[in-house]
Amino acid sequence: MHTLSRDSVKRLLAPQPGPCLSLYQTTHRTHPDNAGDIITYKNLVRRLGEALSQRAPAAEQSDLLAPLHRLAEDHEFWRYTLDGLAILLAPDFLRVYALPRPVPNLAIVADTWHIKPLLRHAQTVDHFQVLCLTRDKLWLCEGNRHEMYEMEPAPQVPRTIEDALGDQLTAPYLKVSTRGPGPTGGPGATVRHGHGDKSDELDIDIPRFFRVADRAVHEYHSRPGGLPLILAALPKYQAIFRKLSNNPLLMPEGIEIDPGSLNMEGLRARAWTAVVPHYHRETRALLERFRARHGTGLATDDLREMARAATSGRVQTLLVDADRQIPGRIDVHEGTIDLADNPSASGANDLLDDLAEIVLRRDGDVFVIPGDIMPSGTGVAALLRY
Structure with a gap:
């Protein structure tokens, strides 16, 4: 199972040798609701095979579909699904995502992945x-507000004080052991062997460790991802870290507790409480920017104008209604749109998702926000570069 982030979705936009197979499915967390999930999955795999038969010889089809058939027999996997499943497959490439919300059942074979869901x-x-x-x-x-997972830190990020300081550690830290994993999946309680009478506040190694950690987290996570960073630490370590941190994305609101004492859901709930003020500030700022620019030529909520702007790379920020779908297609070369009468019409996509993908491919930002706070009634709004 792979984790889903803004950066991972953007990486999926990169060219990939085809054919590219995309499978999306609504799944269920508990029995008996999940009893039919494997049957639905096998039907979707069968539909992929039928579509693939028109593009690849039989031997290539068999090799490409083999990981999907193996997953159908992995009963342990199907015991721990969430509300949705996304699988992206290509030669020598497989990504499986468990999603916290349902998705439409889809089986698509194309030259690129269908990433709009x-x-x-x-x-x-x-x-x-x-x-x-x-x-x-x-x-x-x-x-986010719905889920949280532990990340794999970049190799340059020290996981321990030993990783950060190496042989520059002072005596009290030369031997350290851990009593098993903590509730969040992180380290458990620490046991030290040796002697030293310096208190936490006076220990020079802690600030040195925190300084190295701050630089690495900023360089390899905060700056590339652009996400707000919430510090979960005891109050005394909050004070030390904040005094020396140069990370502009570190939020003033933190979680003042030993993070190893919380399970993942408890940590997520406290983190969301801390991030809510930031979320409201950012959302208000986006809406105010749109309203200030609307009518000046630097913002639009007209779907046809937006399609032309998106395909020419003029859209800087796109706001999309999370609760809206508009069936149709966008000509990415001409910037024109063809509306469809219903989502099941032949060749119809969701125009809002198509717009979002086009904007992302041209290095724009996309924000999916609740429909009741959208600044327009068209389901979409855009801030333009020029």
Whole structure:
């Protein structure tokens, strides 16, 4: 299972040798609702095979579909599904995402992946990262209002005080062991062997560790991802870290508790409470920017004008109604749109999702926000570069 983030969705836009297979399915968390999930999945795989038969020889079809058939027999996997499933497959490439919200059942074979259902899960203004910090260890989590997971830190990010300081550690830290994993999946309680009479506040190694950690987290996570960072640490470590941090994305609101004492859901709930003021500020700022520019030529909520602007790379920021779909197609070369009468019409996509994908491919930002606060009635609004 892979984790879904804004950066991972953007990476999926890169060219990929085809054919590219996209499978989306609504799944269920508990029995008996999940009893039919495997049957639905096998039917979707069968539909992929039928579509693939028109594009690839039999031997290539068999090799490409083999991972999907193996997954159908993985009963442990099907015991722990969430509300949705996304699978993207190509030669020598497989990504499986468990999603916290349902998605339409889709089986698509094309030259590129069908990533539009993922945009709503990854391109929202409520995402954040949590830096879990103790006196000698750190771990990172990423999430939103609905879910959170532990991230794999970049190799350059030290996970322990030993990683950060190496042989420059002072005597009290030379031997450290851990009593098993903590409730969030991070490190558990720390046991020290040796002697030393310096208090936490006076220990020079803690600030040195925190300074190295701050630089690495900023360089390899905050700056590339652009997400707000919430610090989860005891109050005394909050004070030390904040005094030396140069990370502009570190939020003033933190979680003042030993992060190892919380399970993942408890950590997510506290993180969301901390990020809510930021979420409301950011959302208000986006809406105010749109209203200030509307009528000046630098903002639009007209769908046809927006399609032309998006395909020419003029859209800087796109706001999309999370609750709206508009069936049709966009000609990415001409910037024209063809509206369809209903979502099931032949060749029809969701125009809002198509717009979002086009904007992302041209280095714009996409924010999916609740429909009741959208600044327009068209389901979409855009801030233009020029």
